[in-house]
Amino acid sequence: ERLWQDVRRRQITENNPPLFRRFQYGPVYRYELKLMPGRFREFWQLDFDSVGTKDVAADAEACMILSDALEAIGLDRDTFIVKVNNRKVLKGFLTSIGIDDDEREGAVLRIIDKLDKIGWDAMLLELGPGRTDSSGAAIAGLHLPASQTDQIMSFLQSATGVASRQKVIEQLAALTAGNDLATEGLDELRKMDQLWKSLGFDEERIVFDPTLMRGMAYYTGPVFEVESLMTYKDEKGKTRKVGSICGGGRYDGLVENILGLKVPATGASIGVDRLAAILQKAKPEMGKAKGPILIAYFDDQLQPLYYKIAKQLRQSGLDVEVYCGFFKGYRKMKKQMAYADKKNCPAVILIGSDEAAKGVATVKNLKLGKQLSKTTTDKKEWIGKVQKEVPMDDLVDYLKEEFIAD
Amino acid sequence: ERLWQDVRRRQITENNPPLFRRFQYGPVYRYELKLMPGRFREFWQLDFDSVGTKDVAADAEACMILSDALEAIGLDRDTFIVKVNNRKVLKGFLTSIGIDDDEREGAVLRIIDKLDKIGWDAMLLELGPGRTDSSGAAIAGLHLPASQTDQIMSFLQSATGVASRQKVIEQLAALTAGNDLATEGLDELRKMDQLWKSLGFDEERIVFDPTLMRGMAYYTGPVFEVESLMTYKDEKGKTRKVGSICGGGRYDGLVENILGLKVPATGASIGVDRLAAILQKAKPEMGKAKGPILIAYFDDQLQPLYYKIAKQLRQSGLDVEVYCGFFKGYRKMKKQMAYADKKNCPAVILIGSDEAAKGVATVKNLKLGKQLSKTTTDKKEWIGKVQKEVPMDDLVDYLKEEFIAD
Known part of the structure; x- marks a missing residue:
């Protein structure tokens, strides 16, 4: 059963x-x-x-x-x-020139596979009498007659x-005319070529x-x-x-x-x-992944606000993180900016108690900052261009426009 | 150095x-x-x-x-x-009732950890005199005095x-008043609660x-x-x-x-x-992943067209596959439809030489077909609703509208 x-x-x-x-x-x-x-x-x-x-x-x-x-x-x-190649074509060709048992065919294929590493001359020697490699070691040859090695060489070089x-395809077809396996392989390549052509893969x-x-x-x-x-x-x-x-x-x-x-x-x-x-x-x-927009941490009282803003921004599709390092009560702005730099953050949002009372956020564009630091030497001018005060209500729209497009 | x-x-x-x-x-x-x-x-x-x-x-x-x-x-x-819990609160509480060496504390915590599996009564016995489990095996108790086990039980059940x-938080604060570690833990829980509240996690x-x-x-x-x-x-x-x-x-x-x-x-x-x-x-x-839109295979001559359409549709954001099974020269439509079903394809696009000459494609909506097969018994009516002839030029728009939204 x-x-x-x-x-x-x-x-x-x-x-x-x-x-x-x-x-x-x-x-x-x-x-x-x-x-x-x-x-x-x-x-x-x-x-x-x-x-x-x-x-x-x-x-x-x-x-x-x-x-x-x-x-x-x-x-x-x-x-x-x-x-792209088709093994049927090469196998058919080898049969047509008299290399028709599996063992010899395999040996020829293995030598051809080394072409990239050893080059044409050494390959020809390995198909024929053998050679001595750079270390002086003797590599046995297959001892194919010149009639066969010549044909193999001209077949392989036909597309050079x-x-x-x-x-x-035309040249290989001429070299393998009459061999069924090679013809089948060439028909396959022809079909693939046709598909690529019609789809713009030139x-x-x-x-x-x-x-x-x-x-x-x-x-x-x-x-x-x-x-x-x-x-x-x-x-x-x-x-x-x-x-x-x-x-x-x-x-x-x-x-x-x-x-x-x-x-x-x-x-x-x-x-x-x-x-x-x-x-x-x-x-x-x-190699450097684009980091999140960082919301800097100024004030314990404002932490819920920071997370609230983060949630709003995330819901609009932005990648956002609230800074939560703990060194000296979070306050060292230099630490926070170094963190943003290391994470490849495109921007940092700064909200202290003054900003919160005014209902605004200061957005520091780190991407633009890096570009401008190459051309702008005046620090005041640089800050004027890189930092922008944005009303809290416009924050989502402003950041989406500045940082989602790219 | x-x-x-x-x-x-x-x-x-x-x-x-x-x-x-x-x-x-x-x-x-x-x-x-x-x-x-x-x-x-x-x-x-x-x-x-x-x-x-x-x-x-x-x-x-x-x-x-x-x-x-x-x-x-x-x-x-x-x-x-x-x-959510905070181990600091429980650890602080245990210290405050006199369980202050690491070994006993660890033993109590391990017994509490089993609560889910063994239940309140068995837990109380393991904290006290020990018990016999359902297989008859004796489980040694910690032999805590009733004064301590009562306090532990009421602490753990305080939030039931x-x-x-x-x-x-208020109840746990009352039970751990004066213990610094527990107070620190409760402050942490309070801060977390505040964040969740401000973000709508009730x-x-x-x-x-x-x-x-x-x-x-x-x-x-x-x-x-x-x-x-x-x-x-x-x-x-x-x-x-x-x-x-x-x-x-x-x-x-x-x-x-x-x-x-x-x-x-x-x-x-x-x-x-x-x-x-x-x-x-x-x-x-x-559990069933949404499959691609399947372009059925009718005609060898049309294969480049099938792939061309697939490319157009992909570029508009659709997931598309050209059928490439080889059974009996591809022609059995039943096989192709079974494949589409198995892959959970939302639609099949049918283009034979007639359609190609007319510049149209027949779109079979498999999703709708499944729904209608529950309510429609008349096969002609069903086909009328489920199959639609779409001009080739409108194909992208039609499919995007029908199959991208969901």
Whole structure:
């Protein structure tokens, strides 16, 4: 009976897999024996996946999400590019030139995957006779004949300097004519290209790169990766590329390996810690969260009023905090201003007994203050511009206008 | 030198602690040998804390945050209440009646903490001669004389049935007159009461409860707890109280225990898993997340159009998904509608080649459909009301009006 239940479950899910699409964000764990600096055992990851669809529209969408999301997070569009490949094309091509057993195919793919690190010349040597690396160690070659390595090289280089996705497809089609798997892969790329075109994702944002492998062996079709075009200076002052930021691909076989059910799937991940580090370099000003408007503390009698105002301002959508440090009875204004500065508060509201009696609040615009301190040297002029007395009844409107827009 | 660095660090931070206020949300771990059902080793918690302030305005604020947050999350205001106590008052009171060594004080506090579970009679017995529990096991008593247990009982019961916070303070003040620590604690409660009053947090939302202990020994001053007033039937059909949902308190000694620095602090936590379970009971309809508007898939040729429309709709703030299941070339409308149902989609957009040629889209309002299916039996009438043909150019406006407001 158990057997037939199993068979039925298989029928249901293999012929009729549920479509499951989700994104998730949280801590994940890395199963690696050797952790590198900055590659921690636990890290934060944002994933989005479509399980239960063969349609490469889901792959195309993942690429668009990567492109849009990184821009929305704050990276400038011209500082990164989404690179896309389809393993079916390369696999089909390798079969067509006679590399048709899994073991040799795997070996070739692993060497191609190192291209970024070792470069074209070393890759060619590893496909052929082997080489000696910079430490003097001998690296065995695959000993492919020159006829094959030449074809592989010209296949991989066929898109070098070609920006048009359409052109890359045409060239790869010519190189793989007659191979079914490659043709299927190219049809998928064609479909993805068409979707991107109709949605305005041009070659400035998404390109085809026949050399893109992505490490994981479980990818079966389209693979994608975002490459940062930014550079940084390392500790020796040498300029280095930031390189790959995030990516993903189609993993039609993975669910079967794990659950024994044929369910096609695709998706991508963004490593949040790494992205945060890159953002900090690219946009240091974004690293500092915008703080609340701070209501300074002058007078014990006025504390309920401070909290009342805070409540009103919050209800109108403003982020507000009443200062509650306790050093020397709260009174040191210097402490309070230092706190506001540290928290990146856009403004401080000052209400002493005089102000309360007059029904006004003094608003000190810290944002403007910082800007003006670069151009204004006269302190009186500076205070005149930065501090403003606002009638209590107008406070909500004034602050909303000044501090909600941005 | 190291010594003096240490001393300096202490001077800086003890006289001049930084004010540090934050909230955080994420997985935390429970250090308990015996985990109960529903009490997992890893769980999700939302914390908010103020470190570096003695001012009980921060405690008052934590109580208001608990009250506001639970309401914002979806609990009705009359289904829970924030209970507040101040350990200083009880500690001061115990000293004043002669329970003045730490060990006995701790023992009394631990017995009071069980009140909720064991009830008044059993508590009195444990303070006095001891008792036999329902399993027949003997529980040793503290053997306090009747003069002391009577005073403790009347102190704890002094607020029974008293709704007014002001009244509770007056009664406790009468019972602890002359004790400095209790007076300090009552002043703190008075200040908190004043803030709540001025901000409209009346006794329907926050009450004083002299019996509230909160388990943790490290609380030093105000403690607070949210009690759900809801009940549920257990597996035996017995009505049970949901009881405490979340809480916190002032922990002025804890930072010193850990870091060796005297830094006052207060804060509260919300156990997210537990709250989610309660919400699911209280508002089952909220358990189902609102799905995206689904664009159904009819025609391969139209796929770019589907994604184009999805992009437009997203840019206007709508949550949209293009169906990408692959069963039998996508065409089974029944599958697509089942998917939309399962995802709780408010609407499905249907565009076949006829619609595309006419420049219209058929919008099927699933939300309205569910409501009408209860009252309308005539299928034609139902379809007439639920399906609407909308010119493509009006689609954004139509959907925004129908589906963004709620």
